[in-house]
Amino acid sequence: MALAGTAAFWTADEFADWRQAIAAEAAQTYTPRYFTPDEWRFLEAATEQLFPEDETGPGAKALGVVGFIDRQMDTSYGHGGLWFMSGPFQSGPANLGYQLPYAPREIYRIGIAGADQYCRDHYGHAFADLDHPTQIEALTAFEKLPIQFGETLAAGIFFEQLRTNTMEGAFSDPIHGGNRHLGGWVMLGFPGARADFMDWVDQYGPAYPLGSVSISGETA
Amino acid sequence: MTTKNADAIVVGAGWAGSILAKELTEAGLKVVMLERGPDRATAVEGAYPDSIDELRGAIRHRLFQDLSRTTVTIRNKIGQTALPYRQLSAFLPGEGVGGAGLHWSGVHFRAAPDDLALRSNVIARYGQKFIPEGMNLQDYGVTYDELEPFFDKAEKVFGTSGEAYKINGKVVGNGNVFAPSRSDDFPLPPLKDVYTANLFRKAASDAGYHPYSLPAANASRQYTNPYGAQMGPCNFCGYCSGYDCYMYSKASPNVNILPVLRKDPNFTLITRAHVMRVDLDSTKTRATGVTYLDLDSNKEVTITADLVVLGAFQFHNVHLMLLSGIGKPYDAQKNEGVVGRNFVYQTITTSRAWLPENQFTNQFIGTGGGGVAIDDFNSMNFDHGPHGFVGGSPVWVNQAGVKPIAASTIGGGKDAPRWGAGYKKALVNTYRHAMAIDAHGSNMAYRDVFLDLDPTWKNTYGQPLLRMTFDWQDNDIRMNRYVVSQIEPIMKALGATKYELGMLEPGKPFDTRLYQTTHLGGGAVMGDDPNTSAINRYLQSWDVPNVFVIGSNAFPQGMGYNPTGMVAALAYWSAHHIRTTYLKSPGPLVRV
Numbered sequence: 001m002a003l004a005g006t007a008a009f010w011t012a013d014e015f016a017d018w019r020q021a022i023a024a025e026a027a028q029t030y031t032p033r034y035f036t037p038d039e040w041r042f043l044e045a046a047t048e049q050l051f052p053e054d055e056t057g058p059g060a061k062a063l064g065v066v067g068f069i070d071r072q073m074d075t076s077y078g079h080g081g082l083w084f085m086s087g088p089f090q091s092g093p094a095n096l097g098y099q100l101p102y103a104p105r106e107i108y109r110i111g112i113a114g115a116d117q118y119c120r121d122h123y124g125h126a127f128a129d130l131d132h133p134t135q136i137e138a139l140t141a142f143e144k145l146p147i148q149f150g151e152t153l154a155a156g157i158f159f160e161q162l163r164t165n166t167m168e169g170a171f172s173d174p175i176h177g178g179n180r181h182l183g184g185w186v187m188l189g190f191p192g193a194r195a196d197f198m199d200w201v202d203q204y205g206p207a208y209p210l211g212s213v214s215i216s217g218e219t220a
Numbered sequence: 221m222t223t224k225n226a227d228a229i230v231v232g233a234g235w236a237g238s239i240l241a242k243e244l245t246e247a248g249l250k251v252v253m254l255e256r257g258p259d260r261a262t263a264v265e266g267a268y269p270d271s272i273d274e275l276r277g278a279i280r281h282r283l284f285q286d287l288s289r290t291t292v293t294i295r296n297k298i299g300q301t302a303l304p305y306r307q308l309s310a311f312l313p314g315e316g317v318g319g320a321g322l323h324w325s326g327v328h329f330r331a332a333p334d335d336l337a338l339r340s341n342v343i344a345r346y347g348q349k350f351i352p353e354g355m356n357l358q359d360y361g362v363t364y365d366e367l368e369p370f371f372d373k374a375e376k377v378f379g380t381s382g383e384a385y386k387i388n389g390k391v392v393g394n395g396n397v398f399a400p401s402r403s404d405d406f407p408l409p410p411l412k413d414v415y416t417a418n419l420f421r422k423a424a425s426d427a428g429y430h431p432y433s434l435p436a437a438n439a440s441r442q443y444t445n446p447y448g449a450q451m452g453p454c455n456f457c458g459y460c461s462g463y464d465c466y467m468y469s470k471a472s473p474n475v476n477i478l479p480v481l482r483k484d485p486n487f488t489l490i491t492r493a494h495v496m497r498v499d500l501d502s503t504k505t506r507a508t509g510v511t512y513l514d515l516d517s518n519k520e521v522t523i524t525a526d527l528v529v530l531g532a533f534q535f536h537n538v539h540l541m542l543l544s545g546i547g548k549p550y551d552a553q554k555n556e557g558v559v560g561r562n563f564v565y566q567t568i569t570t571s572r573a574w575l576p577e578n579q580f581t582n583q584f585i586g587t588g589g590g591g592v593a594i595d596d597f598n599s600m601n602f603d604h605g606p607h608g609f610v611g612g613s614p615v616w617v618n619q620a621g622v623k624p625i626a627a628s629t630i631g632g633g634k635d636a637p638r639w640g641a642g643y644k645k646a647l648v649n650t651y652r653h654a655m656a657i658d659a660h661g662s663n664m665a666y667r668d669v670f671l672d673l674d675p676t677w678k679n680t681y682g683q684p685l686l687r688m689t690f691d692w693q694d695n696d697i698r699m700n701r702y703v704v705s706q707i708e709p710i711m712k713a714l715g716a717t718k719y720e721l722g723m724l725e726p727g728k729p730f731d732t733r734l735y736q737t738t739h740l741g742g743g744a745v746m747g748d749d750p751n752t753s754a755i756n757r758y759l760q761s762w763d764v765p766n767v768f769v770i771g772s773n774a775f776p777q778g779m780g781y782n783p784t785g786m787v788a789a790l791a792y793w794s795a796h797h798i799r800t801t802y803l804k805s806p807g808p809l810v811r812v
Binding site: 049050051052054056057075077080081082083084085086088090092093094095096097098099136139143163166167168170171172173175176184185187188189190191193195196197198200201202203204205206207208215 | 268269270272273274275279280281286287288290291294295296300301302303304305306307308309412413414415418419453455456457458459466578579580582584585623624625627628629638639640641643644645647648651652676677678679680729730731732733
C-alpha cells in the first residue's frame, strides 16, 4: 500500500491506515513514481547543493528530499490543483506572480530537461556529472540570470520551485516522506508534534529540552 | 432551477455571517446561511495530531480559498494589464464553514476612537491641506461610544484575553494607556508572555514606550461564552494562524457560535453553495433573494427572502455587489460611484533581533493573538505635524509559533545565503536565537486604488473575476519607515547582537508573491454620504435597502489594528439595528 503523498492521503480523514503504510514504506528502497532516472539523478545532485550535508546537519539526500518531491508530484498540488490554472496565460512583471500554464510536475519536466541541456551546452555534461563548484555555478546562473528553458519557462521559476520543494522536503513532517528520521527538525531544534508548551511558556532563556516527534509517533 | 424560501439569507459562514445568522434567528427569523466551501468542525479539521501538519495546513492551504475555481486579478496601476493571482501568497482568504475566522490568529482589537473619525480628526488638528491630493480620507459615520456595547459583546462571545487600562473612566490596570475606556473588563485575564514578548515588554519600557498585552481571542483559561459554547485553555502549541485550534482555545465561528446555531430549528446551513448573485426586482432597489450554484449537482438554486445579508470575505462581498448591480460601481477616471472605491490593505513589515547564543527564543512556542505591543505610534497617539503623513502602526512581538517550513523561507537574515554553504548555519542560528518585531500599520485610501470587474479573466463559473488596482503610496511608505525607525531604541535595549529593520522601500511595487497579511479592507465602505460610501452607518446598502453588507469592506481606510474585532462589533451593531428598527419597518435606516 503506497499512500504517502497520494491523492488518497490528502483527502483521508482517518490517518491510521497511511501511518502504517508509511512505516512499511520507510523500510524499503523508494521507487520513483513520476521522475525518470535522469530526472532523479539531476534532483539528487541539485537538492544536495541547495541543502548540503555539513557540520550543521544532514543534507537533502540523507533527508529523502527527492522522494518527498516525487510523492508531491502525485498530489493535487503536483497536478496544479491548488493554483488558478484558467487561461489566458499572459506574462507580466515578476511582482504580479506566476503566470505560466504549467503545474509543478510540468515545471520539473521542462525545467530539468532545460537545466541539463544548459549544462551540456556550457560545461559539456549533464548537471549530475559536473564537479561541485560547477554545479553551484550552474544553480547560481539559474537563480539569477535571465535564462530560458524551452519557449516560456524562466530558469528562475524552476529554481524557486526546486528550492521551495527542497525546503519542504527537509522540514515537513516525516509522514510526507522527507525529513527522514526527523533529521531536519533535530538540526533546527523544532520539537515537532509535541504542540503543548503550557509548562514552558514562561521559562525564559534555556533551550526547550524535549526532542522532536512526528505526527506518526516516530521520535528522533 | 429550484426555488426555496427563507426570511433571511446570509452569504458566507465566517464571523460576519455567523453573527448575523445568530442574531436573526434570535429575532425569530427563518435563516438560510450559504457557504461555498465544505462544512468544517474542530472535531475533524482540528483533530490532534493530524491538524498540526504544517505542510498540509499552512503550506498546502487546507483551510484557505480554493483558487482553482476563482481568484482575483491584480495590477499596480491604471493602464497596466491586471494578471490573475494564481498562487495563494500575499493574502489568504478562507473557505468552508468558519471562513477566515477558522484559520485566523486571534488578535482581537477594538478600533481606536480617533480612527473612526480620522478625516475629521486630521482636519481638526492639522487642517484640510494636511490630507494629500488623491487620498480619500473618510469617517466611518459611527463613533466608539456607539460601538462600545458591541465591542464588549463580541469580546464576551470570543472569550477574549487581555488587560484593561480604563473601565468606566477609571484606571484599573496595566493595559494599553492609549486604549479607550471600557464598560467592562476583558472576559479573561491576559495570556502569559512568551520569552520574546517579555523581552520586548522590558525593552520597550526602557525605551520610554508603553507596552501592553495584546488582546487575544485565544483563551488564557477555560471559558464558557454567553451562548454556552466552551473553550479550553491555550497551551501555546503555535498552531493558530492557518489551522483549526485543536484545544478549542482560539475563538472561531465553528467553536463559539455554530454549535448553538446548528441546533436552532430556524437555522439552515447549506454548504458547497457558491452564490452567483443577489437577485433584484425590476426596480433594482429591492433584493428578491439569491441564486447559488450547488457545487455537487452543478445546478442553480434560487432562494427568495425579504432580507439578504452579505457576510462573505471583504472582496467577495464587493464582487457580489458588482455582479448583482447593487450600488453604483466606482469609476476611477471620473471619480464617481462607490462600489470598489476606497480599497485598502495594511502596511506590514518585520524587523528582527538576534540574541546571544545562550538565549534560546524557542520561536515554535506561541499563540496567534498573544504578545506585547506598543501603541505610541499608532492612530493619532503621536504628533503627525512634523512628519506630514496620516496614519500609524502598532509595533509588537506577536510570536504565533514559527514552524520549520516557514522558518526556512525566512532564512538567516538579509545577508545570509538563500541556499548552499552557510544557509543552514544562519537558518539554525536565527531559528534558535532571533525574534521578530512587526510594524502592523494603516494604509490609507486613494482615488487610483480600487476594485472593479476584470475585462478578461473569468472564474470557472463564467463570471468576470474581481480586479484589484493596488500599490503602496508615498504617505504609507513614509509612515511605515518612520514608525520602524522608532523600533531602533528597543533593539538597543534588548541587548541584540545584531538587528535588521524591515521597511517598505520607496519605488518597490506591491509584490503579490510575498505573504503580507490577509487584512484587506474597503471597497464597499460605510459612511454618511451616499456619494462616497456604498453602505450607511448601519451597513445597509444605500441603493438596495434590504441588503446589508457586513465585513472589513466597510472600513473607509485600513487601520493599524487587526480587523476582526471591528468586523465583529460592526456585525453586532448592524444586527442590533436590524432587530430593533429595520424588522419593524423595513426600509432605509438613514434618509438622505
